[in-house]
Amino acid sequence: MTAIPVQTDATALTGTNPAPTAAGPRRKPRGTAQQRFPFLRNKKAVTGLVILGFFTLLALIGPWIAPFDPNAISKDILQGPSATHWFGTSHLGQDVLSQIIVGTRSVMLVGLVTGVIATVLSVIVGVSAGFLGGVSDEILSALSNIFLVIPALPLIIIIAGQLPDAGGMTIALILAATGWAWGARVLRAQTLSLRRRDFVEAARANGESTWRIVWFETLPNLTAIIASSFIGTVTFAILSQTTLAFIGVTSIKSWSWGTVLYWAQSGQALHRGAWWWFVPAGLCIALVGMALTFINFGIDEFVNPRLRSAGTSAKDMRRRGIRPRIGFTAIDRSAMATSRRRAVAPPAHPDAWAPETTPSPKSPPTKEPKR
Amino acid sequence: MTETITALSGTPTAAREPILEIRDLHVGYGYGESPVRALRGVNLTLHRGEVLGLAGESGCGKSTLAYAATRLLPPPGLIMGGEVLYHGAQGSGEPPVDILSMTDKELRASRWEDVAIVFQGAMNSLNPVYRIGRQLMDAIAAHRKDSTKAERAERARELLSMVGIAPDRVSAFPHELSGGMRQRVMIAMALALEPKVLIMDEPTTALDVVMQRQILEQVIDLRDRLGFSVIFITHDVSLLIEVADRIAIMYAGEIIEEASASDVYRRPRHPYAHGLLHSFPPLHGPKRPLAGIPGSPPDLQALPSGCPFRVRCDHVMDACSQIQPVLGPTRLNEPGRQVACLLHDAALAPTLPESLSR
């Protein structure tokens, strides 16, 4: 339609004068990983991923790097942190650090298995409820509501308590059976809103099978929500597993952070002032929990741009007196001088320009306007 | 309202006293190094008693203009320069005040009292958990501190009946009203303090044609009675021609043509205005062939050099890519109208195309 080249580059237009003053500094290219995964641009999400990566590594290689056998009894009874025992020792002289390192695996494994099973359940229930509608939706929603309202912990206690020996996988299964409802609820709501969107309607009108629409049109759009519900479930599982181990419902034969706390409690760590016995395990749980929450924040901000904070740093905005508020638009009269040099091409016919939009090629480019 | 205003209203040529003056307004989106330039030096004057129409495709900056001028633009909107002068009480001799320089407190006091707005999409403009009456009354309470509750309640009922809603609906919740009724409630709310300026942002877009007409007629009738000035924003130019005294047409964050409504309708001077007029069927008068404007609104982040419209323009010249046109007199030097197009520069264009010189 048009043969006119669209030129935005100032230097190309003027030809004779390269005018570095008008071009302004170019943005440095970002890292390729960040370009490919915009999610990684989120500082919180990256922090979360790094912490989680650390504990995953610990879960994998824990038994090989633990300095002591976590069960080995020694003469160093109830010793505080030292060079040999970083996290001190228990009432039997066991090394607390080793117990925590070795116990990482069971914590992460229960979290992962519960997360996977519960997420699959919630996707099946949530997406079917949202997609099928009608009576099926009513039944499935009622089912998720029941599981949401029934307090999970007492339920798990009466199940696990009556099992002769509830090990890690049993606990994971019970946790998955009780922890899927929240995800199902969120997914149902999202599926419902997706179902009304144009592209799904179009697929239906084209006579595509329900199964195909769910698999190819709906699920890809639910990825972020599924991921966020998976992470939520893992957090729930890790907290619950630790709690169950702490109150002695589950098997105390294998090490986990919860069993460390169980022994600390039954070994009177509190009254003996042995803070090193229970503080590290709790901090580890908090760290993993925080990491997961941070990742979820990242996903939330990815899905809901309203939660994202503005592109520039808070410090820079404060300096310029900008406060993002509803109802009182920020005013920064210095912003124009900066951006004008960048955005506007220099004039070929200076007389055709309104004086206030003329950039001054003589002004030095580096000077920021002072406020 | 005083007699004089009533007398002046509806006679745009007589009322040349400014009430709201927007001067060189620059607005961007984003707080970073290079915000997207949504408004680039907009100048616009609203005169007492007149209905000024603001038209353009979506994304041209017409709503941005209304919200920035009232400092209601949400983050990451940023006012980068300019003034919005409000000329206070008529004949009082008071100097005009710049809305953009007010403190928060001054701004709160001025809002709704001087300039009120009817927002786009009345569906979400009402607080869903409060009754209509309460929402009408809280604005009055905020500005008329010495009014009694009974007075405010009476005023709320009066306002509702003014826009043709039964006064007993003050106790209704927003979800109990139809879309058209909600829009009327918003208009009643905007008039609660008898503001001098009423800004209406696409007030009827979501409504059916019959409802559109009713509401428009009501607004014009109220304007005649109360004598406020209106800035009426819509993408539907044919609607503006019916209600507006003067029309300003925006493109890519700038005003590209400004003239009386009948002039814009019969004798557009900018190729974009011409195209815009031919993309809507006229409500009255002879039918004419409909033709859209090729291409799509420009990306404000990457505007072409020179005239932003040139890539879609039928009459593009070499100069268009190099010179950015500014608002100025037309080639025919018609009084009271301005256009931003190089075709009106005799030094650059040999002739004005026939379609733009009728």
Next chain:
Amino acid sequence: MKYFARRIFIYVLTAWAAVTINFFIPRLMPGDPVQSLINRKQGQISADAAQSLYVLFGLDKNTNMLEQYIAYWQQLLRGDLGLSFANFPTPVSEVLAQSLPWTIGLVGIATIISFVLGSLIGVLIGWRRGTWADGILPVATFFSSVPYFWLGLIAIMLFSITWKIFPTGGAYDGGLIPGWDLDFIVSVLQHGALPALTIVLSSVAGWILGMRNMMVTVTSEDYVTVAQAKGLSESNVMFGYAARNAVLPQVSSFALSLGFIVSGTLVTEMVFSYQGIGFTLFQAIGAKDFPLMQGAFLVITLSVLAANILADVAYVFLDPRTRQEG
């Protein structure tokens, strides 16, 4: 009212489901642990009490499932939950009736304080986005990730053992006789302060984060801009328009997460040896007192249901749209 009828139906369904789960769990588990307990207490258990345990745990192999189910319901409706083994021979219902008020007092009050406080802080942080207030978020995240009981341990270590400000455990001073006298009330408050603080501290963060996000979402609704355009005072816009609407999803998520919160607070009771249902449950686990565990589960679930109904009433009160006819 249709909204409310629907909710009531869900609650009735949930109550039924809880009872039915309680009915099936012991019947599906391998072995008959209760049978061996009964055998051990041979001679001390009356025929009636033994029969009620048989009905509760499905030990009577001569009846079919349906008969067992009907008998089970009949017994429940009489309020007979069997005998507690840990507190032999006190009936389970009596043990629970003694501990329930303590839990409602502690957990109920602490949860409401936490909800109100967290929502208020969330309103302020959400409203003043992009200021120093955002610095609270990482701290809040930390506290929301910490297990309740661990925070309880730390609290005991600091405030009871190191500084000796609060008692380490129990609900009141053992030397006092429960009654409405000043000494007893002061003692209850002293004993309740630390567990309550723990519950508030570990649950408040969730409410802060939830409310903050809702505020951010609601603030960009048109009616908030309209409220600003009307020149209303800042507090009116913030509370009357933004927070007033943001609190609606907050209340529904309160109802939904009650089950989870209660689970956490029960463990707090265990840490503080606070004589509520959680502590009772903890003792039941140690003593393998299955009738008490089952009974505690039922009572806890029904209490959560009751709290849910209250939250729903509040919701209906807050959102006029749910009161729509038809």
